[in-house]
Amino acid sequence: xxxxxxxxxxxxxxxxxxxxxxxxxxxxxxxxxxxxxxxxxxxxxxxxxxxxxxxxxxxxxxxxxxxxxxxxxxxxxxxxxxxxxxxxxxxxxxxxxxxxxxxxxxxxxxxxx
Amino acid sequence: xxxxxxxxxxxxxxxxxxxxxxxxxxxxxxxxxxxxxxxxxxxxxxxxxxxxxxxxxxxxxxxxxxxxxxxxxxxxxxxxxxxxxxxxxxxxxxxxxxxxxxxxxxxxxxxxxx
Numbered sequence: 149x150x151x152x153x154x155x156x157x158x159x160x161x162x163x164x165x166x167x168x169x170x171x172x173x174x175x176x177x178x179x180x181x182x183x184x185x186x187x188x189x190x191x192x193x194x195x196x197x198x199x200x201x202x203x204x205x206x207x208x209x210x211x212x213x214x215x216x217x218x219x220x221x222x223x224x225x226x227x228x229x230x231x232x233x234x235x236x237x238x239x240x241x242x243x244x245x246x247x248x249x250x251x252x253x254x255x256x257x258x259x260x261x
Numbered sequence: 262x263x264x265x266x267x268x269x270x271x272x273x274x275x276x277x278x279x280x281x282x283x284x285x286x287x288x289x290x291x292x293x294x295x296x297x298x299x300x301x302x303x304x305x306x307x308x309x310x311x312x313x314x315x316x317x318x319x320x321x322x323x324x325x326x327x328x329x330x331x332x333x334x335x336x337x338x339x340x341x342x343x344x345x346x347x348x349x350x351x352x353x354x355x356x357x358x359x360x361x362x363x364x365x366x367x368x369x370x371x372x373x374x375x
Contacts, residue, residue: 179361188349188371189368190265190351190353190366190369191304191351193363193365196362196363248309249294249306250306253302
């Protein structure tokens with residue numbers, strides 16, 4: 149069963165602009181993770197935010213978490229063409245099996261040079 | 262360098278055949294996972310293993326089988342019972358409490374039925 153849903157499904161921006169992707173989920177969580185997938189490749193873990201955190205930064209990435217709204221956002225600042233990829237949120241539901249990390253369908257980000 | 266190796270990168274299966282996808286990791290991770298990805302879709306969990314000689318079904322295990330005889334290896338067999346096997350298959354691994362920290366993924370195997 150799908151836990152997270154990313155929005156929008158696709159996003160196209162110009163190099164240098166900021167990109168914001170959102171993730172909504174259904175049940176209480178331990179943490180929320182964001183992954184990147186380049187076309188035809190495996191996923192790469194970007195950042196993890198725990199349920200007791202509200203904001204986290206890693207380089208040009210900023211993640212926020214609002215547990216009251218069951219939502220998270222990923223902001224990529226000063227985007228580059230190399231940021232073109234699909235971005236997925238993933239959650240291990242609180243109280244469920246800690247081994248069943250579930251993924252959304254992803255946001256396809258295109259950064260035009 | 263530590264990582265996960267999936268092979269082959271591309272695989273073609275004839276109707277009625279079983280095929281095995283390889284996944285090897287040298288990260289000393291306890292847990293390993295198999296996901297299936299269809300175009301425009303998220304990842305769906307097929308099987309996962311927390312320790313050697315133990316594995317559990319995920320959300321879409323029908324038509325698939327796995328083994329975990331070694332910590333480093335978690336091969337996936339797509340059997341003839343899997344009616345729609347054409348997909349991108351991803352293997353991942355993690356420490357024992359993986360979902361609390363994150364997964365490391367292989368580069369995937371693209372399986373096509375011919």
